[in-house]
Amino acid sequence: MARVDRRWKERDSKSLLVRFVLRCCDAARPVLAAAGVTQYAEFRTLLEARIRLDLRGGEAFNRFGLPIMLAMIWLSGFLPGIFALFLDDGFLWMSIAQAWSMFLVGMVLLLQLGNILVDTTDVHVVGPLPVADRTLYAARIVHAFAYVSLLAGCVAFWPMLLGAIGVSPWVLALYPVCAVFSTMLVVAAVALFYAAVLRVFGPSRFQSVVTWLQVAVSALAFGGYQVFARVVQWREAVELFEAHPKLMAGLPPLYYGALYELLTGAFTQRNLALGLAGVLLPLVAFALATQLAAGDLVRGLLSPAQRDRTASRSWKPPRSHLPWLASFVTSSRDERAGFDYAISLSRTERLYLRMAFSQVIGFSVMAFVMAMMFTPSSEGWSFHLAPFALYVVPLLLPTIVEMGQMTENPAGAWIFEALPVDEPERVFRGAIKGLLFGTAFPAFAAICLVAGLVSGVEGLADLLLAFELTAILSFVTVRRMNVRLPFTFKFRHGHSQAVNVLTVMVIFFFIVLAIGAHALVRLHLPLQLACIAVLAVFVVYTYRGLGRIGCEKRHTQYIEAFWGPG
Template sequence: MRTIHRLEPHGTEKMKDFRSLKFLDRMRPVFEAFGVEYPVMRKIIRIKLVMDGRRVPTVIGSGRSEEEGSSSYRSSLLAYGLIGLFIGLMMIVPMPLFLQMNIVLGMLLFMIMTTMISDFSSVLLDLKDKSILLTRPVNLRTLNAAKLVHIVIYLLSITAAMSGVSLVAGLIRHGVWFFLLFLFELILICGFVILFTSILYFIILHFFSGEKLKDIINYFQIALSVFMTVGYQLIGRLFDFKDLHFTPLWWNFLLPSAWFAAPFSLLVDHDFNIYYFLLTAAGIVISVAAIILYLKVAAPVFEKNLQKLNNSAERGHAMKKHSLQQTVSNVICRSRLERVFFTFSARMLKNERKLKLRLYPNITFAMIFPFIFLLNFLSGGRSFAQALAEIKGGDYFLFLYLSAMLLAPMIVMLGMSENYKGSWIYRVMPIGSPGEILKGAAKAFIYKYIFPVFFFAGLIFTAIYGVEIIPDIILIFLNTLILMLLISGFSKKELPFCKDFQYTQNGSNLGLMILSMALSGAFAGVHFMLLRFFSPGIYLFIALSIGLILILWHTAFKVTWREIAGNA
């Protein structure tokens, strides 16, 4: 036991004890009955809870510094509480109880599941505990119990934060029985999430490498970041809450939220429709089947498959000699050094998971924001043909300047990297001017992110308006490059991938975003005036933009080693 005590972080004994551990102390006989060494398990969980406070959850972003980490967990619970406030508002909307609980439980299930995968996968998939603690007098049963209890504490915390308002609103509106049933189902949902996540990871690890699993977790983190920002934009446009009624459909049996919502109709509304009995039965049968599948099939080999996470497998295949990327670099890069750093930057942008977590949400916003505003035309009882006719009657492709506003400031993120300590390589390489490095990285950024966004959005707007708007799309793309070059010129000179993420200057980034908003608005205004009063002027605007790009390209990257020596 003394050995375990030495494993605790310095000063831990003086810390205020966690309430969850005080509650856990009352269940000590239960754990000891299953052969768990409770004092050891308690110390392990305590250390894990301390480390939770230093981890920055996806929901509050990844721009926090290490100094802010100690309060990040409480900040995340506050953020989840704000989400729960919006979910709880659904409880006061007059609608059938089954439909209401389907929506509420569906949102809670989605948020809990996504948060579990995005922020707590490092705990579920952690292998360091075994390599460190099993060499000490700690048995495997105690370590697994500590791991499970830690996950349950985390899930119950975020579930309570997100469902608290809904529970109170339900208690006031539907009474105590509703409250107790809702509380019981929230506990079941937590178990369902842990079970489903474990089975999902088992399937992925069985067929794919550990690297593929890490990529999938990263995509879930990105999806959570995107949902947090654009979800409120879509909800009001996708649902019309007037004259709500519910019609049972066969595909409701595929929704876990329907399984958990059906008992409310039976026990609270006393609606004994056979449909609700079948849904409740489906939830019980599927949940029991999942538990059996996990215990009999997944669990025995899950830990063995986790060893794949330690495999240093190759990320993808080697690039072919005449790949598209190499062809593009040969066309757009003037010097051999520029081509080298174009390829280097493109690979870093592909492989850096933490950088992608920063970049991909903005890229997704840039893709969908121009079209979110078009959803307004589908409301008010309009048919799709009527909405399309109204859209064609306006210059709504100018919403692409919203994409420009979001994409241009992202160029400053090229300075961040998880592997920033390797930036010493810039100093030892025989490079005369750092401008070649910056040019190669900027072109890789345009190739990987800016061009695909405009190609995707341009195809959709061309399908709506016809090929006559292609010059307008080209002009908006060129103006985006101008914005990017201006922001690059005004921002601090940094070599690509040379700084840790904790040094992000939020004040500076805010200034660059304001600059991007002002300039993109000015470009959009000029573009709109030309469309209204002098449409041939678009071609003159294109020529001027090309000329300005050529000038800015030579000035924005005209940098000496002395200017960036402190950053490399």
């Protein structure tokens, strides 16, 4: 047999992750076939290519982001784990542990990895190739599942360890089984949601509808979680479920509590029904999702994110966005150009809308709810605390600024090389200000308004202090983060920017510090007023710091990486 030229050998073909995922798929081949994946070889090829591409880091982007996220999620597993030491009811504990895992997986899938399912970056490559839409979608679902399984695996460490000590040694063997199915259910449910949107709204409106639905779901998830946590009366809820056990079918985490019970030998009717639902529903949802995506997925992904507006015969220069703000915060024509460009793209860039704007809306809704929930009747809380909701804004800034660099189509970046701009950092500063004032500022203003209305005159000092501290933290965050010219860097899955990880962690530490300091200072009004006066100076100082952001190398590095040597 002739030797194959070594140059045709694929890199990463022996990757443990790739082989493991493919082995799992081989084992699940009958299930995939039952779900309508008839092109198994093509499915395998696509999946392998997608995972292999994810394993490759660029020069500027690398894989540190994922391990750090995994470490944080690993730590978060301690919370449901600790319950095992207090609860001796295996059903209840496993349900709580799986609810936590499902919540985390769902949020990550929705906010960070949701784009894997509706990614458009590869569809121009794969679109003209003979791959059925259901095969393509199945590969994406399994790809997303592989990712979130890593997360679910990290969450599992503490519950497994503490569950084995506090509940039963069986937890070590049975928790992974429950976690696999609960994670499958979350992924399949999200996939089904997108497929249903595709079917209901049609391919031509798919992209625009998905974008706005992601924003809406994010708002609901964050706001709804706040409302839910405060409104639900737990004792009454438990009594309700005891009186009407059929209602348990509406709470998926209970499926896995029942599955755990079932696997430990408790063959009750409830456990059998819920446990079976926990096993079968993910498969049914997966099959339904691939069936609904059939025939229209590629067309849906290729549809424009925004509808074309009818061109007017009489052309007028586009109206500047937020003109009063733009003239206030920009100091030159170059800065103004960057400001307008960034604001304009932040309203239309699909990735930004999905991954940054959706978080802004979600966190803002969460802040509104937090502000409005601080009522005098809440024990130990005062409505004066409503201004504390403002601290949500600096939490959002790293996402805004980092996602603001990304785009699916970076071809427009060349203009900043080609145009005779004397000081490119002016354009850069203007663009960064555009992101700050175009995205974070409206949220900031709205939360201020809500907090002000809720806390009233009595909360004015708190509001002012929170306002100043938030503004300082925001300006410092933007100044300190190492970012490129907005909307010029090609987005790739699973590659977070590592250069900012330390900065973001320090910033988060300072946010916590600021909240603590605020809580202490507010106990003494004269001290609070003195702080407000002193911090006003720092607000101006840190704002002026925005005028010193430099970008000499940042976008040229990108240009070289994008255009290549030719």
